[in-house]
Amino acid sequence: MTTLPQQFAPMGTLRASINLGNPILAQKDAASGQPVGVSVDLATDLARRLGVGLTLLVFDSAGKSVDAVTNGQADIGFFAIDPVRGQGIAFTAPYVLxxxxxxxxxxxxxxxxxxxxxxxxxxxxxxxxxxxxxxxxxxxxxxxxxxxxxxxxxxxxxxxxxxxxxxxxxxxxxxxxxxxxxxxxxxxxxVIEQAMGLPKDRDPQAQRYLRQFVEEMKSSGFVAASLKKHKIEGASIAPGFIR
Missing domain, CATH: 3.40.190.10 (Periplasmic binding protein-like II)
Structure with missing residues (x-):
């Protein structure tokens, strides 16, 4: 029986697909050139909780970021919920709108x-x-x-x-x-519902954990604090919802 960290990170490191095409979610830091933003913060905290390392796979468009998760190149990603994408990705509820x-x-x-x-x-x-x-x-x-x-x-x-x-x-x-x-x-x-997602063939336990993680990040104020830290305007916190 695989453990939760193994379910999320079968390669030993959590590979997070980061889309720089949506500046609400992530952008390059002007000083370091590294990706920063709410999606990076969420990925970092998830990896910390799972006790695994984190690798950021950075893409310039949503389509490429989606493909990385759908084909198993990445373990998690940050996307707008859409039924076409849902064919290969298990989504959480949204964290921002x-x-x-x-x-x-x-x-x-x-x-x-x-x-x-x-x-x-x-x-x-x-x-x-x-x-x-x-x-x-x-x-x-x-x-x-x-x-x-x-x-x-x-x-x-x-x-x-x-x-x-x-x-x-x-x-x-x-x-x-x-x-x-x-x-x-x-x-x-x-209105675009931005959520986290992982490959649809991952264990249901991992899917449930990710849904619960997103709800906690919203209710605890983590998402709001991250948006404020990165000076993001125009995004609202999605209401709490478990599905």
């Missing part, structure tokens, strides 16, 4: 979210991101065009002369501040 928004050119005729899904409208979105998966299901008339990663979506949108860019609200706000002639559409088109 963030918003997906649209940005357009200032002189665009598009004024609200409801104007986007129309024939002839071309939407830029990061390949394999939560926004890509959601819009692939929901968009009926507009056309999706995929940027290599979420952080490059706005540049891709401008270079390809598209009509709309979709992504993380905070990233789009940053892009609108650094680039002229852009504006965010009011509101949001989706």
């Amino acid at each position: 963030i918003e997906g928004s649209y940005v357009v050119a200032k002189d665009s005729a598009i004024q609200k979210n409801e104007d986007v899904d129309r024939a002839g409208i071309r939407i830029a979105v990061g390949k394999g991101s939560a926004y890509d998966l959601f819009l692939t299901r929901e968009i009926k008339q507009a056309q999706l065009q995929r940027a290599p990663t979420s952080p490059t979506t706005v540049d891709f949108f401008l270079n390809e002369k598209l009509d709309v860019a979709a992504g993380l609200k905070q990233q789009l706000e940053f892009d609108a501040a650094r680039l002229p002639n852009l504006r965010l559409l009011p509101g949001r088109f989706m």
